[in-house]
Amino acid sequence: MSEQTGRVDTADLWFDPLCPWAWLTSRWLLEVEKVRPIRTRFNVMSLSILNRDKEDIPQSYRDRLRSALGPVRVLTAAEQRFGNEVLGALYTAIGERYHVRDEPRELATVKAALAEVGLPEELIEFAGSDEYDEPLNRSHRAGMDLVGEEVGTPIISVDGTAFFGPVVTPAPKGEAAGRLWDGVLLVAGTDGFFELKRTRTRDPIFD
Numbered sequence: 525m526s527e528q529t530g531r532v533d534t535a536d537l538w539f540d541p542l543c544p545w546a547w548l549t550s551r552w553l554l555e556v557e558k559v560r561p562i563r564t565r566f567n568v569m570s571l572s573i574l575n576r577d578k579e580d581i582p583q584s585y586r587d588r589l590r591s592a593l594g595p596v597r598v599l600t601a602a603e604q605r606f607g608n609e610v611l612g613a614l615y616t617a618i619g620e621r622y623h624v625r626d627e628p629r630e631l632a633t634v635k636a637a638l639a640e641v642g643l644p645e646e647l648i649e650f651a652g653s654d655e656y657d658e659p660l661n662r663s664h665r666a667g668m669d670l671v672g673e674e675v676g677t678p679i680i681s682v683d684g685t686a687f688f689g690p691v692v693t694p695a696p697k698g699e700a701a702g703r704l705w706d707g708v709l710l711v712a713g714t715d716g717f718f719e720l721k722r723t724r725t726r727d728p729i730f731d
Contacts (some may be wrong), residue, residue: 532561538569538667538679539615541599542592542629544728546678547619548695553680555701562682562705566611568603569664569677570596588629594651595634600660601650602643613641624730687712694729 537553539546553564572593575581595618602610617637621627635648650656667679675688687708696704711717 530561532563533683534565535562535680535682536565536567536667538567538663538677540569540571540592540677541595541615541618541622542571542588543677544623544730545691545693547623548693548728548730549678549680549690550615550619552690552692552695552701552704555695555697556705559699559702560705564612565608566615567608567663567667568596568599568611568660569667569679570660571676572596573661573664574668574676591629594631595629596660597650597653597656598634598638598647600656600663601647601653602638604656604659605647606643610641610643614638614643617641623728682709685709685713691724693726694731 535553535556537546537550539550541547550564550566553562556562557564570593572589575586575589599611599614599618602614614637617640618634621633621637622629627633631648631651634651635645638645638647667677667681670681670686671679671688679686679688690704690708692704695701711720
């Protein structure tokens with residue numbers, strides 16, 4: 525175990541900034557970093573790509589997805605031009621606006637996030653460009669290949685174990701975050717384990 529060896533494990537998280545559940549999972553992972561020997565590495569995926577060929581999704585959700593590709597393209601452009609290390613700060617700036625402040629899910633909001641983290645606001649131009657669609661599709665596929673086609677965002681991979689979720693609200697903090705991490709790794713790392721689920725009874729809580 526990494527706690528015994530002193531090794532710090534990398535927890536890869538695949539996210540789409542549109543998803544409130546992925547946002548909560550990302551905030552939980554950052555809490556886990558404080559109490560367990562892990563570091564989070566952010567990776568983009570796209571709900572637009574995931575659902576583009578599906579016919580059984582509600583029209584209201586399909587309408588939301590039409591504008592969801594642009595922000596993911598901007599994030600991918602930022603990563604390609606400035607390195608993976610910028611994704612965490614940019615995702616945080618976008619997510620705070622989307623989910624905590626409930627600002628409009630529009631490109632002006634993403635542009636403000638770019639300015640906040642010191643990235644060129646001109647990156648917003650890539651929202652309507654396919655220039656970086658190849659690395660976007662590669663990143664998306666890398667996450668999906670770990671867990672199969674029946675899930676979405678968030679996806680986590682650590683030390684050879686990958687899983688969708690956890691879907692949790694509010695995001696646990698402190699040692700509670702660490703205990704959830706321990707439990708998730710235990711069940712996800714069990715050979716032949718596939719699913720543990722119950723009906724959601726509350727909306728996302730952003731505190």
